[in-house]
Structure formats: structure tokens, C-alpha cells
Amino acid sequence: MTDREPKFDREPKIDQGRDSALVSANGRNGRNREETLMTDSTRRTILAGTLAASTLAGTRAGAEAGAAPDATRTPAQAPGYYRYRVGEARVTAVTDGANTFPLPERFVLNADRAAVSAALVADFRDGASLTVPFTPLVIETGGRRIVIDTGNGEAAFQASQRAVGQFHANLRMAGFDRAAIDTVVISHFHGDHVNGLLTADGQPAFPNAEILVPEPEWAYWMDDGAMSRAPAGRLQDGFRNARRVFDALARKVTPYAWDREILPGLTALGAPGHTPGHTAFLLASGSESLFVQSDVTNVPVLFARNPGWHVMYDQDPAMAEATRRRIYDRIATERTLLQGFHYPFPAVGHLEKTAQGYREVLVPWNPVLR
Ligand SMILES: [Zn+2]
16 A cells, blocks of 8 residues: 555545535635536526525526525535445446437437337436436556546536536545556547546646557557548547547557456456447456446447447447347356446446346445445
């Protein structure tokens, strides 16, 4: 243990002190860090539920005019992180937030919007919109602090009205100094996984970390020929964004190969289709293991339950489906613990085979860390 090791046993006391200091400071100074973790829609819900109509009208008018909200009436969501152990390794799921948007006409390439909407309604969701969460991980093992994927980035925090880009704030609240992260492992180069490599002003967010990237992913997105052949729109934008991020890091990355242990206990597994170099991971420690699926599926309510459905983000949908079926079949059969980047927070659970596909069974919240 080094002096950089976070002192988790002291953390609740520290956080409590911070929170009450922020709440009292907010009365005088307006917005605070705690408040910034709450989305506007959450705030509206809380306001609507707790304030008298006359006060509500006044507060809404004030908020629209840019006035500071009253923190005593707008409690923030708690910082989003959740710890558990896998053998000797400690895993912390850290939320980057969630994006809610109107359900697109073709969110699922090979199913009608009505069928997708019905699947959401059957799960007690609003059938007209979709919420996609983002959950990067921290793994502490063998004296190292490893981050897997980085969320939408701090620049997205304000742009999304605080809905996403929360990872770095929650990482800090979980007791981690990002300057003390040793390694960042990237699963693939979509913006919701790599944009958090940079700070809001485009500087390296993990100044002392080695950045590990999948070799086939690096080869594809850095290939000028592939970029020139990419159609305008999402794919062309993907090339631009990947280069924006990695150019800001002076392309200082370490490519890794599949089917190898890339860090002690962490094996990279090829899961292509979503992108050409899309990678999942198996963390093994002692007799326990954790499968980190990255984007083998998007939200499980749609794509675990209907593994034949093709999300609009899959670059090679048929290959992505083959990958999904192969991996999910194995996870369900072997009862492996699963961490899913787009699963509901804290995004850890198991898969059960059903007649049509799989059903996700999330782990019960555990109040103690053994
Ligand atoms: Zn993703």
C-alpha cells in the first residue's frame, strides 16, 4: 500500500463533512458540486413533488431566468459508485450518468419501432423514450488502479445539462485521484467510452496513466484509407472524434492483442461487430471471475432479451449478433458474473436463458464490502 492508496475506511466521514459544508455554502454561493450531479429532469421531479404550487411557479421562473436554485429544496442524487470484490481484486462501478432521448424510428435496425416500444412498456418504461446508462469501472488489483472505459467526458457534462459526463466527479467522490490511476484500458473507440480520456479543456485527464487500446481498433480508426471510405454521418464523425481524442494524447497509447492477459488477472477477449476491434474482458482472481462485456449489448431490456435485434450503433450487425450469442450462451451456462457498460447502474448481474434470449438479473445491493 502506498500513500496514494485511497483511504476508503475514512471516506464516509469525509464525504459527510463535505456534503454539509457544501449545503451550507450553497445558501450563500449558489451552485455547488453536489448539485451539479443532478439532472434538470430530476430537479423538476423533486420540485414538482415537494413544493407548493405558488412556490413552484416562482422557482421555475427563477430557474428559467438563470437564478441559482435553492439547495435546501433541491437535494442532489447521491454520488454514483458501487464497490464489490472479485477474489482479491476490488471493483468499483462508477456511473457516468445516463442519456434519455426520444426513441428513434430505427433504434433497432431489424425491428419496428412499435415492437421496440412494446418491449419497453412491458418492462414498465415509457415507450416513447429510451434511457441509456454508462458505467465505467475501476479495478484495484496487484497494487494497480485500472480504469476500464471513461464515459462521455467532462465537456459533455454541461452540454448534456449534467445528464452524462459525471464519471470524473463520481470517481473523485469514490476516493480516487485521477492522477493516481496507473492504467486506462479502452474497449473500443466510440465517444461514450473514450471522450473521458480528456478534461473539459482537452487535456489528458489521466496524466500518469498508460493508455491501453485494442490493436485492431487502433488499426481501423487510425487508417486514413478506412476514414476516407467512411460515409458521412455517424461513421465519419466517429473517425474524427477518435482522432481528436488520441491526437490530444499525442497518440501515446499501447495497443494490446486479444486472448492475452494484458494486466495481471485481466484478459482481453475479441468481441468484434459493434466495432472492428470491440473488446470484452475477463477479470480472474482466486476462484472468482467477472466478465466485463463492454458493448456486447446495448441496454439489456432490448438486446439481452432479444439477442437477434441489431442496435443502430453496431457497425457489422450480423457479426455483432454472432458475438453476442456466443458470449451470452457461455455466460448464462457458466453463470458468470457480468458487468455491462449500458446496463442499469451499478450494471452488475447475471444472465438467465429464456425462450427468446436472455434475462438480466442484477445483483442485490450489498451494504458491506467483505
Ligand atoms: Zn457504448
